[in-house]
Amino acid sequence: MSDEKRSVDQCQGVMRGTGFASFRDGIRSAFPICMAYFPLGMALGVLAQKAGLLPLEIGLMSVLVFAGSSQFVAVSMISGGAEPLSIVLTTFMINLRHVLMSSSLSVFLKGTSPAFLSLFAYGVTDESFAINIMRFRKGNWDRWNALAVNQCSNAAWVVSTIIGGYGGQFIPVGFMGIDYALSAMFISLLVLQIRGAIYVLTALLSGAVAIGVCLLIPGNGYVIIASLLGATAGFALLKAHQRKEARHGAP
Amino acid sequence: MVHPDYLLIVAGMALVTYVPRWLPLFFLAQQRLPRWFVEWLDLIPVAILSALIFPDLFVRGDPRQLVLLQPKSLAAVPTLLFALKTRSLGGTILVGMLLYWVTSKWWMG
Numbered sequence: 001m002s003d004e005k006r007s008v009d010q011c012q013g014v015m016r017g018t019g020f021a022s023f024r025d026g027i028r029s030a031f032p033i034c035m036a037y038f039p040l041g042m043a044l045g046v047l048a049q050k051a052g053l054l055p056l057e058i059g060l061m062s063v064l065v066f067a068g069s070s071q072f073v074a075v076s077m078i079s080g081g082a083e084p085l086s087i088v089l090t091t092f093m094i095n096l097r098h099v100l101m102s103s104s105l106s107v108f109l110k111g112t113s114p115a116f117l118s119l120f121a122y123g124v125t126d127e128s129f130a131i132n133i134m135r136f137r138k139g140n141w142d143r144w145n146a147l148a149v150n151q152c153s154n155a156a157w158v159v160s161t162i163i164g165g166y167g168g169q170f171i172p173v174g175f176m177g178i179d180y181a182l183s184a185m186f187i188s189l190l191v192l193q194i195r196g197a198i199y200v201l202t203a204l205l206s207g208a209v210a211i212g213v214c215l216l217i218p219g220n221g222y223v224i225i226a227s228l229l230g231a232t233a234g235f236a237l238l239k240a241h242q243r244k245e246a247r248h249g250a251p
Numbered sequence: 252m253v254h255p256d257y258l259l260i261v262a263g264m265a266l267v268t269y270v271p272r273w274l275p276l277f278f279l280a281q282q283r284l285p286r287w288f289v290e291w292l293d294l295i296p297v298a299i300l301s302a303l304i305f306p307d308l309f310v311r312g313d314p315r316q317l318v319l320l321q322p323k324s325l326a327a328v329p330t331l332l333f334a335l336k337t338r339s340l341g342g343t344i345l346v347g348m349l350l351y352w353v354t355s356k357w358w359m360g
Contacts, residue, residue: 032344057253064265074264084256088263095268097299102272104295106279117280121273126303131340133296177352183307183323184330184347190300191334191343199297206298207305214306215315223302230298235291 026148029135033127033149034156036181037068041157044071045164051079055165062161066154067125069220070094071161090219097224101129105146108136112143123150127182130189137193198238206230322358326351 041062048058053075061071070091077087102124109117120143128150135141135149194200210226217225284292308324310317318324330347337343 032340035344053257054253057257060253061261061264064261065268067268070264070268074260078257078260084260084263087260088267091264092267092271096271098268099271099275100295100299103275103279104292104299106276107284107289107292109276109280112280114277114281117276118273121276122269124272124276126299130296130300177348177350177355180323180326180348180351181344183304183327184344184351185340186300186304186307187327187330187347188334188340188343190297190304191331192338192340193297193300199294202294203297203301207301210302210305211309211317214310215317218315222306223299226302227295227298230301231291231294234294234298235287238290238294 022142022144023148026145027152029131029145030128030149030152030156032181032185033131033153036127036178036185037153037156038160039178040068040182041160042164044068044075045161045166047072047079048075048161049165049167051075053078053165055162058165059158059162062158065091066122066157067091067095067098068157094220097126097220097227098124098129100224100227101126104133105129105136108133108141108146109143116143116147120147120150123147123154125150125153127185128153130186134189134192198234198241201237202230202234205233322351322355325358326354 044062045055045058048061049055058075061074065071065074073090073094074087077090102121105124109120112120128146131149132141132146135145190203194203206226206229209229210222213222213225304327308327309319309321311321311323312318326347329350330343333346334343
């Protein structure tokens, strides 16, 4: 009897604490991403349609791959008649940057089951990463919230690419500055990540390197190169500063 | 209905996209990471966000060119100030879109 009661309490605890309520908070946080994904996804759908892909086919790609920029590149390569292998290799290069994002998120998902991690990994994008890392740091954010952000964004992406494939060309281009939604979101998230001078320095270094590499090397390898260099330089500066402080602080 | 070649492409894309997302999560989350590595990882998000934003604002065209003044970068300054002042994500997105919309209208003349 008491066991039964305990299990009912646990169930309710799950419903309140980690289940439905968490998912709802996650959905709310994913809203900006969904808003920004719609025009992007529809644009991809339109391009896919022009490349001769069915709405179902582009939807399938969105479900299985779920990585915006690489899908744009893949669609343009398909319409140019590229080799399957070269499309796959290009996709790999474009999406390699997620290694850094997953590494960074892993700090907040300590002790999570392998099954959960495997499911969560599917939804790690630039956008869900940026929202989740900001939330995790602010605190009061759990893995279910984070998964909800991933999956909501995913749903918005899949649906919008399919709608685009059916005739998204009827949406006017640049309507109400919607194509700036992602830029504004990243600017805001960058501001929310700044918690001291070292973060400002790291951001400026990484941004400058990114522009330089972007101008010199084609593709989007600049993201991963600049992030690694920027974070490492910031880390070296931080350590040098800490050593100096320690020396001055010593009696 | 769906072409087999296309299925092959999409399956390959899915695999090479999923593995880099999965590997670090799967292995790092089970381990006790050294302190220096956690400190370094702590700087990764700002570095990534900047690396995404700066070229988006200041580089355009094909071949790529550095263009410091353009609607995207001009709208970014007040957007950044608004974000600093309010620290509101949703508000910044809406204000950013509005600023960009106005700036591009004005830029085109």
